[in-house]
Amino acid sequence: MAKAIDRSARAPLVLAGGALLLVLGYLVAVPLVMLVISAFKPNGFPFESGFTLKHLVASFGNPLLPELITNTLLFSLGSTALALLLGILLAFLLERTDLPLRNLWRGAAILPMAIPPMLLAMAWVLLLSPRIGAINVLLSNWFGVAPGTFNIYSLSGMIFVEGMSLAPSAYLMLAAPVSNLATTMEEAAALSGAGPLRRLRRIILPMLLPAIASAAIYLFIVGLVVFDVPGSLGIPARIFVLSTHIYNLAHNPPNSIPALGEIGSLSFIFLIALAALGLVYHRMGRDARRFVTITGKATAPRLWDLGIWRMPVTVGLALYFVLTLILPIAILIWTSLLPYQARISPALVEVMNFDNYATFMRNSRSFEAMKNSIIVALVSASLVVLLSFAVAIYVTRTKGPWRTSIDLLAFAPMAIPGVMIGMALIFVYLTFDALPVYGTIWIIVIAFTTEYLAYGTRSANGVAVQVHPELEEAGRMSGAGAWRIQRRILIPLVLPAILAVWVWVFAHALRALSAPLMLQGKDNTVMVTLLWGYWNTGEITIAAAIGVVLVGVLLIATAVWRSAASRGMTHAH
Amino acid sequence: MRTERPLLLGQDLTKTYDGQARPVVNGIDLDVRQGEFFTLLGPSGCGKTTTLRMIAGLERPDHGRIELDGQVLIDTAAGILVPPHKRDIAMVFQSYAIWPHMTVLENVLFPLETLRLDAHQRDKRARQALERVGLGAFADRGATQLSGGQQQRVALARAIVREARLLLLDEPLSNLDAALREQMRVELRDLQRQIGTTAVYVTHDQEEAMALSDRVAVMNAGHIVDIGDPKRLFMRPADAFVARFLGANQEFEATVESQTAGETRLRTPFGIVPAASNDLAPGTKCRAFLRPEFIECHPRSEAAGTDGIRFEGTVRDVLFFGRTVAYRVEVGDRILEVVSTPMRILEPGQPVELRTLPEHLIAFAEQVT
Numbered sequence: 001m002a003k004a005i006d007r008s009a010r011a012p013l014v015l016a017g018g019a020l021l022l023v024l025g026y027l028v029a030v031p032l033v034m035l036v037i038s039a040f041k042p043n044g045f046p047f048e049s050g051f052t053l054k055h056l057v058a059s060f061g062n063p064l065l066p067e068l069i070t071n072t073l074l075f076s077l078g079s080t081a082l083a084l085l086l087g088i089l090l091a092f093l094l095e096r097t098d099l100p101l102r103n104l105w106r107g108a109a110i111l112p113m114a115i116p117p118m119l120l121a122m123a124w125v126l127l128l129s130p131r132i133g134a135i136n137v138l139l140s141n142w143f144g145v146a147p148g149t150f151n152i153y154s155l156s157g158m159i160f161v162e163g164m165s166l167a168p169s170a171y172l173m174l175a176a177p178v179s180n181l182a183t184t185m186e187e188a189a190a191l192s193g194a195g196p197l198r199r200l201r202r203i204i205l206p207m208l209l210p211a212i213a214s215a216a217i218y219l220f221i222v223g224l225v226v227f228d229v230p231g232s233l234g235i236p237a238r239i240f241v242l243s244t245h246i247y248n249l250a251h252n253p254p255n256s257i258p259a260l261g262e263i264g265s266l267s268f269i270f271l272i273a274l275a276a277l278g279l280v281y282h283r284m285g286r287d288a289r290r291f292v293t294i295t296g297k298a299t300a301p302r303l304w305d306l307g308i309w310r311m312p313v314t315v316g317l318a319l320y321f322v323l324t325l326i327l328p329i330a331i332l333i334w335t336s337l338l339p340y341q342a343r344i345s346p347a348l349v350e351v352m353n354f355d356n357y358a359t360f361m362r363n364s365r366s367f368e369a370m371k372n373s374i375i376v377a378l379v380s381a382s383l384v385v386l387l388s389f390a391v392a393i394y395v396t397r398t399k400g401p402w403r404t405s406i407d408l409l410a411f412a413p414m415a416i417p418g419v420m421i422g423m424a425l426i427f428v429y430l431t432f433d434a435l436p437v438y439g440t441i442w443i444i445v446i447a448f449t450t451e452y453l454a455y456g457t458r459s460a461n462g463v464a465v466q467v468h469p470e471l472e473e474a475g476r477m478s479g480a481g482a483w484r485i486q487r488r489i490l491i492p493l494v495l496p497a498i499l500a501v502w503v504w505v506f507a508h509a510l511r512a513l514s515a516p517l518m519l520q521g522k523d524n525t526v527m528v529t530l531l532w533g534y535w536n537t538g539e540i541t542i543a544a545a546i547g548v549v550l551v552g553v554l555l556i557a558t559a560v561w562r563s564a565a566s567r568g569m570t571h572a573h
Numbered sequence: 574m575r576t577e578r579p580l581l582l583g584q585d586l587t588k589t590y591d592g593q594a595r596p597v598v599n600g601i602d603l604d605v606r607q608g609e610f611f612t613l614l615g616p617s618g619c620g621k622t623t624t625l626r627m628i629a630g631l632e633r634p635d636h637g638r639i640e641l642d643g644q645v646l647i648d649t650a651a652g653i654l655v656p657p658h659k660r661d662i663a664m665v666f667q668s669y670a671i672w673p674h675m676t677v678l679e680n681v682l683f684p685l686e687t688l689r690l691d692a693h694q695r696d697k698r699a700r701q702a703l704e705r706v707g708l709g710a711f712a713d714r715g716a717t718q719l720s721g722g723q724q725q726r727v728a729l730a731r732a733i734v735r736e737a738r739l740l741l742l743d744e745p746l747s748n749l750d751a752a753l754r755e756q757m758r759v760e761l762r763d764l765q766r767q768i769g770t771t772a773v774y775v776t777h778d779q780e781e782a783m784a785l786s787d788r789v790a791v792m793n794a795g796h797i798v799d800i801g802d803p804k805r806l807f808m809r810p811a812d813a814f815v816a817r818f819l820g821a822n823q824e825f826e827a828t829v830e831s832q833t834a835g836e837t838r839l840r841t842p843f844g845i846v847p848a849a850s851n852d853l854a855p856g857t858k859c860r861a862f863l864r865p866e867f868i869e870c871h872p873r874s875e876a877a878g879t880d881g882i883r884f885e886g887t888v889r890d891v892l893f894f895g896r897t898v899a900y901r902v903e904v905g906d907r908i909l910e911v912v913s914t915p916m917r918i919l920e921p922g923q924p925v926e927l928r929t930l931p932e933h934l935i936a937f938a939e940q941v942t
Contacts, residue, residue, distance in 0.1 A: 470670035473631050474728075476657040477664040478684035479735065488683070492674045 012482075013400035020394055021402050023387065024409040027450045031424030032271070032416070038427060039268045044260025046427050055261035059269060064240075072241040075158055075230065076223030082163025083219050086320070087170020088212065093313060094171075095179040098303045100314060110168045110562055112324040114554040116511030117165040118528065119547045121152075121232035122535060123328035124161050126335055126544075128152040134331060134344040153237035162229045164324045166219055173218065177211035196304075214284040221277050224270075225417035227514035232535075242270055243417045243514065250423060250518065267420050278415030282408065329551060335544035356545035366530060366546070372441050373527040376516075377509040380448035384505045385498055387449070388456030389464075393490065395457075396464040397472070407457070414454030421447050422518025439521025447515035452505045459504075463497040464490075496564050503561035507554050580771050581605040581628065581739060586637035588623055596635070597623050599795030605739075605773060610765055612774040614782040615792035616818065621775045624792070625741050628773060629664050630657035642738055658687070663737035665745045669728040671716045677703065677727050678712040684735045702734040703727075705764065722753045729761070733768060740765070740772045746781065758784055779819050783807065791815050809849070813937045816862045823910050827861035827936055829853045839936055842907045846882045847931040859936040865912040867933035870900055873924040882934065884909070884927040888919050902927060 037046040039055055059065065093099055094106045115123070127135045130148030139145040151157060181204065189203045205212075227243040234244050246266060249259040306313055335341070337352040360366050391410045395403045413421065425447055429438040437443040467490065475485040491498075516529045525533075527550055534543040583603035589596040598620040605611040613621040626632035627647075628639060636649040641662070646655045663684070672680055681699040690698070703709050706726040711719065716727060725745060732740055745761075746754045762785050765772050776782055782789045783803040790800040791811075799811035810816040817824075830838040830845050832855055839848045841861060853859065873885065889908065890901040898918055900911045902925060911927060919925060 468668055468670065470666040470668045471672060473629075473657075474664070474666055474670035474672070474731070475683070476631065477629060477662065477741075478731065479658045479661070479687040480683070481656075481658050481687075484686070488686075489672055493672075 013398055016390075016394060016398075017400040017402045017406065020391060020406050021409075024391070024406060024453075027446070027453070028409050028412050031421065031428050031450070032412075034427040034431075035264055035267050035420060035424040036271070037264070038260055039264030041261065041264075044258075044262070044264055047431055052261075055265035056268070059262060059265040068240055068242065068245055071155065071234075071239060072224060074155060075162065075234075075241050076220055078156075078159035079162035079166060079223045080216055080219040082159060083166035083170045084212070084216055086163065086167035087174050087215065090167065090171040090320075091174040091178040093317065095175055096304055097306050097313070098310075099306065099317070100310065105317060107562070108321060108325070109171055111555065111558060112164070112321075113168045114507075114558040115165070115325070115328055115551055116513070116528065116554070117162065117226065117228035118232050118511070118513045118532070119332065119551065120165050120324075120328055121161050121229045122543065122547065123331050124152050124157070125233070126331045126540075127327065128157065132341070132343055134334075137343050153233055153239075155234075155239055158229055158233045158239070161233065162223065162226065165229065166222060167324065169222075170215055170219060173215040174208070174211060177208055181207060210284070214281065217277060217281045217284065221274065221281065221415050224274060224277075225415065227417065227419055227517075228512070231513065231517075242266070243419045246417070246419045246423065247514070247518065250419075263423055267423070271416070271420070274415040274417075275412075278412065281414075282411050329548075332544045332547045332551070335541055336548050338541050341538075341540040356542045357549075359542055360545050360549070365525060369525045369527050369530040372524060373510055376441050376444050376448065376526060377506045379445050380452065380509040381502045381505040383445070383449045384452045384456040385502045387453060388460040388501060389494065389498060391453075391457045392460030392464040393486075396461055397469075397490075407461075410457040411454050413450050413452075416451075418447070418451055418512065418514030419518050421450055422515045425519060439519075439523060441524040441526070443519050444516050444524060444526065447519060448505070448509045448512070451512070451515060452508060455508075456501050456505065459497060459501050460494070463494050467493050499564040500561055503557055503564060507557040507561065510550065510557070511554060578607045579604045580607045580609075580642055581773070582638075582640040583624075583628070584638045586624065586627055586639070587635050588620075588627060588632060589635055596795050598627070598634070600637075601792075601795070601797050603790070603797075605771060608769055608771055609787045610762070610772045610774065610785055612776060612782045612786040612789045613792055614776060614779060614789050614818075616777060619792040620795040621777075621792050622743055625664075625743055625773060625775045628739070629662055629741055630655065630660050661735075661737050662739045662741060663732040663735055664741040665728045665732045665743065667744045667747060669724045669745075669748075671719075671724050671727050671731075673715075673717045675716055676712070677708060677714050677716055677719070680716055680727055681730045681734050684731060688735070699730075699734055702730040705733065705768075706730045706760075721749055722757065725749060725757065729764070733764070733770065736768070736770075738771070740770045742772060742774045744776055745774075747776070747778070754781075761785065791818060793818075808932075809935065813860050813862070813940070816935065816937070821862040821864050821935075823865050824860050824862045825907070826939075827859045829855050829857045829859060829936070831855055837936075839934065841934075843884050843904050843909070846934065848934040848936055849932045851936060853936070853938055858939040860939060861934060861936040863909075863929065863934050865899065865910040867929050868909065868911045869928045870902065870911045870913050870919065871926050871928065872919065873926050876926050881928055881930045886925055886927055888921050888923045888925055891919065891921055893918070900925075 034046040038044045040051050040053065041048050042050045042052050042054075044055065090109055094102060094109055099105060125133070127133050128150045130136060130151045130153070133150065133152065136145075136147060136150055139149065140147045152161070189199045194202060225243060227247065230239075230241045230244045231247065234240060235248070240248065246263050249263050249266075251258075253259045334344075336356050337354065338348060339351055339353060339355060342348060388410070391406055394400055395407045425443055426438070429435060429443055437446065471489060471493070472485055475489045480488065511528065513528045513532060516524070516526050517532060520529050527546060531543050531546045531550070534540075534546065581603065583601065585600050585602065586598055587596050587600050588598045597618075601620075601624065603624075613624055615621045623632055627634050627637075630646065633654065634647060634649060638648045638650070639646045641660070644655075645651070645653050646660055647653060672683070675683070678699055681702055682695055685695045685698060688695075700709065700712060703712055706729050708723065708726050708730060711723065711727075716724070719727065725748075728745070732742075742761075746757055749757060758781060774782075774785060786803055788800065788802055789806055790797045791806065791814075792798065793814050799806060799815045806815065807819055810819055810821070813824075825842055827839040827841045829851075830840045832838075832853075835850055837848050837850045837853075838845055839859065839861060848861070870888075884904045886902040886904040886909065888900050889903050892899040892901075893915070895915070898913050898915050900913065900919060902909050902911055904927065909927060
């Protein structure tokens with residue numbers, strides 16, 4: 001019954017904390033350290049002897065470095081600005097106005113997330129590439145616009161596509177703060193004589209500033225680390241950003257030996273900048289709510305009357321969905337039905353068939369890839385859920401040791417480009433052959449688990465914080481021990497959130513390109529790497545068919561995620 | 574079953590939260606008797622909830638000792654700590670803490686899970702507890718479909734179902750509206766009497782404390798400053814803080830004039846008058862308290878007798894509240910407030926005689942700050 005004070009509560013906590021620290025250290029810290037060490041080794045292998053600064057000197061002295069930095073910053077800033085603008089507009093229109101069919105629009109707002117950025121980029125190539133782009137062709141056919149007026153293979157094209165692909169995330173981060181903004185604040189301003197614009201400028205925007213700033217930093221970091229869009233659009237145009245440059249150094253190096261040392265030193269330079277940004281974001285996100293999706297609030301705030309703007313706004317919104325959802329999916333379906341890639345014309349309807357799907361289905365490699373994708377997604381999602389909720393419960397609901405370190409370690413991967421994680425894992429598993437995962441799907445699982453840990457723990461923290469401590473204390477006062485409280489009270493309460501994180505990671509593990517591409521071996525082809533392969537060898541129509549299948553699966557996953565996430569919020573108060 | 578046997582004993586309980594310089598609970602001693610309704614009363618931040626949570630085991634004291642029914646729950650010196658779920662103490666939380674993913678019945682069944690009972694007995698006891706709080710018909714409702722008052726009852730049923738040795742209540746009525754709060758107050762009292770449990774109750778509402786408790790401990794800044802039955806606390810508070818906290822809202826400066834044969838006389842702005850006896854030396858500067866409701870107000874034409882304390886004055890203001898009437902009466906160059914019934918209402922300008930009894934005029938030595 002009675003136990004000695006210090007051992008009673010402390011020992012299991014120290015054990016749990018130590019285990020978490022060990023697992024996270026292995027997943028996050030070890031690869032990063034290897035990557036950094038490789039920057040200082042003559043041939044860029046972390047365990048060779050010797051020490052050199054030549055890679056660092058070479059990186060700084062590289063005449064292309066300023067251009068690389070400029071491109072990366074412009075791309076990231078541009079797509080952040082576009083996504084933020086779209087996100088704010090969406091948040092206000094969908095949460096605070098009397099828009100017709102508001103609930104339908106709100107449901108649709110996150111559907112664009114179902115299109116992987118890589119596929120969005122490919123769809124826009126099919127629409128806006130100078131020679132074959134459907135829009136370019138139609139504009140020149142109908143209006144005599146010079147062919148190739150719009151060129152998606154450009155920095156602005158990359159920003160356009162990335163901005164659109166990030167807009168739903170921006171909306172999700174801002175929707176809750178916008179709809180939670182107390183109506184009374186606005187009403188008080190109105191009764192003080194402030195008109196709508198003045199209220200927006202003096203009351204609403206200043207109150208939203210913290211949420212907007214934190215969303216902006218999140219988007220900016222994502223823009224700095226993403227590979228998919230710069231990889232699809234930038235590489236053909238030879239416009240390199242950080243992630244694509246590193247990919248190139250590994251896969252198409254100038255003298256055909258992977259430039260490991262240079263990768264290490266570049267990673268080192270950028271990681272310092274990213275770590276600083278990541279810390280700022282971590283500080284701002286202490287409450288972690290912004291990651292949590294919209295709540296199922298029962299009482300809607302008072303809505304703004306759009307008045308004569310109803311029609312123009314509706315048209316604008318429809319146009320947004322046409323550009324981010326309908327047009328990309330339509331062109332992918334169109335292309336997937338063509339026997340051969342051709343400039344768009346009505347005559348093609350005659351020759352359309354399902355051969356591409358048949359080819360895809362018949363190919364034993366595609367079956368393998370599909371199976372691999374699903375295993376990778378299932379296992380990664382489960383591991384992320386397990387780890388994130390363990391971290392969240394430990395960090396927010398115990399007084400165990402090393403809580404800050406564990407929290408920071410779990411958060412760090414958010415600021416590490418997927419290509420760097422991939423590269424680092426190559427170092428790790430080429431060196432340690434105790435775990436023979438190199439070239440298998442399991443190394444991709446490890447990469448995804450690391451990469452999505454940040455999202456998982458942020459979400460889990462947000463939910464864990466919202467479960468009132470008295471709910472747990474009531475369990476203790478009812479005679480329940482620690483394990484029974486976890487099992488009967490805490491876990492059931494966060495179950496919808498667990499499901500939401502699981503599906504989110506599942507969907508992202510299906511669609512993310514950078515890690516599988518970096519870690520590609522002969523036995524671990526997944527859907528996206530298969531697609532990438534077809535695309536880059538000019539088999540555009542088959543790539544489109546795979547894309548359509550992938551989008552179909554992701555649309556379902558996204559819808560499940562949305563409903564799980566919104567249900568998760570009604571329980572925890 | 575109220576007895577004089579101490580059930581709960583707390584000794585020298587002290588707790589300082591991380592990052593705070595002052596202890597929130599500073600060396601308090603407690604004894605709660607079997608079957609007693611005991612209340613910790615005080616302003617927010619006085620340490621009352623922390624004290625309750627230390628009894629529950631949800632907060633660990635820096636040092637001190639708690640004993641329940643002869644069993645040591647915590648003794649920092651001896652290194653003994655019984656975790657909350659092994660204490661056999663039940664608690665009602667301020668937020669009710671009803672588990673939203675369970676039905677009403679499941680909430681009430683939960684505390685029985687760790688008892689050795691078969692399913693039938695469990696079900697019977699849980700339903701009995703729900704009957705007791707008047708929620709028998711709500712057993713299968715989702716817990717979140719209930720109103721605030723009903724959730725409160727579920728929390729209560731969940732706390733009594735185990736028949737724990739001690740029932741703790743942390744401001745359980747503070748989230749209810751006024752009418753419901755008064756009703757629940759009565760029900761809570763009746764329930765505690767019926768099941769004969771010992772209850773420790775935390776509140777900042779003095780009326781609630783008075784209505785419910787056998788004994789009240791008034792806390793301030795981590796200390797128990799007064800402890801006793803409600804009537805004594807109200808009539809003879811231990812110090813000026815307790816007097817003010819219990820709503821003595823009319824105070825003035827005074828000096829001890831004389832102490833002869835157990836009778837204390839004070840020099841007040843209204844003259845030299847007999848007062849409740851105290852042991853202050855003549856000449857001591859004091860704060861004197863005289864509750865407006867302890868003063869009677871009569872038209873001067875009806876002056877009768879000479880016992881007690883009498884002041885002559887003139888009504889300046891009449892504030893009509895319905896159930897009560899308040900007068901502001903000019904006495905010399907000062908104003909005295911009087912609260913009276915509306916049986917007869919006096920007019921402004923009317924000359925009156927104010928009467929009270931010496932025991933209602935209480936004085937405490939001025940704190941030298």
